[in-house]
Amino acid sequence: MATEKTLNDLFLDTLKDIYYAEKQILKALPMMARAAQSEEGKAGFLQHRDETQAQVERLEQVFEIIGKPARGKTCEAIQGIIAEADEIMEEFKGTIALDAGLISSAQAVEHYEIARYGTLIAWAKQLGLKDAVPLLQATLAEEEATDKKLTQIAEASANAKGKRAA
Numbered sequence: 001m002a003t004e005k006t007l008n009d010l011f012l013d014t015l016k017d018i019y020y021a022e023k024q025i026l027k028a029l030p031m032m033a034r035a036a037q038s039e040e041g042k043a044g045f046l047q048h049r050d051e052t053q054a055q056v057e058r059l060e061q062v063f064e065i066i067g068k069p070a071r072g073k074t075c076e077a078i079q080g081i082i083a084e085a086d087e088i089m090e091e092f093k094g095t096i097a098l099d100a101g102l103i104s105s106a107q108a109v110e111h112y113e114i115a116r117y118g119t120l121i122a123w124a125k126q127l128g129l130k131d132a133v134p135l136l137q138a139t140l141a142e143e144e145a146t147d148k149k150l151t152q153i154a155e156a157s158a159n160a161k162g163k164r165a166a
């Protein structure tokens, strides 16, 4: 019979998944900032890069709370989302629609993160990991704020700019 696995194992696995994902995002954001055409887009990606650095550190604190080494586990979901972002950067390079595409990729990243942190918070509460909950909530709030900001940039300028003038 397979060894019984518990919510503790799920929590650790998911923590490793998002730890890996955040580190990939840390590498992807400067590339997206370089690619972005608008100053607002560039600044937004760079600001979130700095936040992501702090998010990685928060995850390391959560690993410490549960007494496990901070280790990532390949997250195919984030690899796929970043691969699609690379595709957009390549295929829409130099076009008026590039920034709208970059924002759409960044929002896919944020939504993945929001899903993961939402789950981790629920499980941390269930497992009585009281010190982990506020750390995870702080990051979730940043991901949600980033998502909103991206929507604002898209609606205020990038989407309209990407439309060929009639």
Ligand SMILES: [Fe+2]
Residues within 6 Å of the ligand: 022, 025, 052, 055, 113, 143
């Ligand atoms: Fe993040």
Ligand SMILES: [Fe+2]
Residues within 6 Å of the ligand: 048, 109, 110, 113, 142, 143, 146
């Ligand atoms: Fe994020």
